[in-house]
Amino acid sequence: MANPVLGALIIAIGAAGAIWPYEVARFEEQIDAIGSKRSSSAVEPAEWKVQLTRVFGVGISLFGVLVLFNI
Template sequence: MCPPNFLLLSVVGLPLGLLAVLRPYQVARIGEIADAVGRKPAGRVEPAGWNVALTRIVGAAFALLGAGAAVACLA
């Protein structure tokens, strides 16, 4: 029987991690938009290059953890 934590990690972590790996700019932009809430409008917000790279790296780690949890649940 698979622990509920592993099942949740595999169901949530794998798709969200893959999304962050495949579309890091869009995911980072959503974070920048959420961060800009409450500020004076200054035009379009764009994520910095380091933010996009970090989003891709963290997404890959999340996807690997999700995949590992899925394998552990299936084994």
């Protein structure tokens, strides 16, 4: 039996990372800056982190498809 709610949620999370990798990576950097002396508005993600976020987003979306169709 397929789990459409969980599969759709995983696909949505992965798609956000694949479609908007810069914004997701920047949000992660802002969370990482909490508690440091650096302002969270001044952080910028490295190019490798943006690309890695895109790759993981695609991978998570594909995993969501597997969950959606219970493969």
